[in-house]
Amino acid sequence: MDGSPSVIAERAQSECAGYPLPFEMQRVMTRSVKGNPSTPWIDWEKIKISNLCMGSLIAGFLALTVSGCGYRFAVEGAGPTLGGAPEAAAQATAPRMVIQFFENKSFEPNLEHKYTNYVRHEFSAGSGARIVPRLEDADLVLKGSILSVSIPTIAFSQTITLESRVTVTVTAKVEEARTGKAIWAQTATASSEFFVTNDLQFNRVLQTRAVEQAGRLIAEDLATQFLNHLERTQSRSSATSPAATSASGSTVGPTRSSESGRNGPAAK
Secondary structure (H helix, E strand, O other), X not given: OOOOOOOOOOOOOOEEOOEEOOOEEOOOEEOOHHHOOOOOOEEOOOEEOOOHHHHHHHHHHHHHHHHHOOOOXXXXXXXXXOOOHHHHHHHHHOOEEEEOOOEEOOOOOOHHHHHXXXXXXXXXXXXXXXXXXXXXXXXEEEEEEEEEEEOOEEEEOOOOEEEEEEEEEXXXXXXXXXXXXXXXXXXXXXXXXXEOOOOHHHHXXXXXHHHHHHHHHHHHHHHHHHHHXXXXXXXXXXXXXXXXXXXXXXXXXXXXXXXXHHHHHXXX
16 A cells, blocks of 8 residues: 555445345544554544434334324414514504604704604604505694703813804604694703814714704603503593493492392292
8 A cells, every 4th residue: 555545345245125235334544644654544443324224114103192192282373472462562552653854943953854854763763653655544633842952061262162063952742644633742852962173064973963962862761751651542542441441330320230130039
């Protein structure tokens, strides 16, 4: 043999019903690369591989045993769901709301588009209402106004301003789409700080970002407040419903008359 590794294997020639019998890897002999004489020959003992024929027979026997024992696996109903089922049901019965563009009464330009998008995003995520694009499909209408944007100085030296704060005030109200009746109103205020540099253009960028951050905080606050309003309204409605009062026994009159009618003959 030369210095390159070699592998010699032989397989049995007989067969069993079309399946090969166990075959053995006969004494795999290798030698070190480049024929290093310091490395002895390595003889691996014969490696037995499971009989494929016998494995097939065992697998068939197990299949017949399991199929004959009478067990069946079935799933009834809609099957399990990985979260979101209660939320999906609540979203289907949630009131439909359209959010109109906010009115900008401040000196900051183009805030109405940004703030409207912030409110739409937050109300879609967690207000308890289902946001729709058209007024014809809505049960509720949200209208809002940006009342003021103030930028006071909160840190300064003798010559320059070091830090400023943006404070934004927004009011919002929700009306019934068909009647125009106001059912909810809220005023929200949020602030965001930014540092002032010597670069006027960069200061403008920092101020714009602070105004946007305040708008996101206001949208989140409005969505949370409206969700709390819906939950309180639903709690009061369920507490004053006829089914709830009958179950709690608060309607004493009809309950007593019904019991006296049933118990009248027994009392005699």
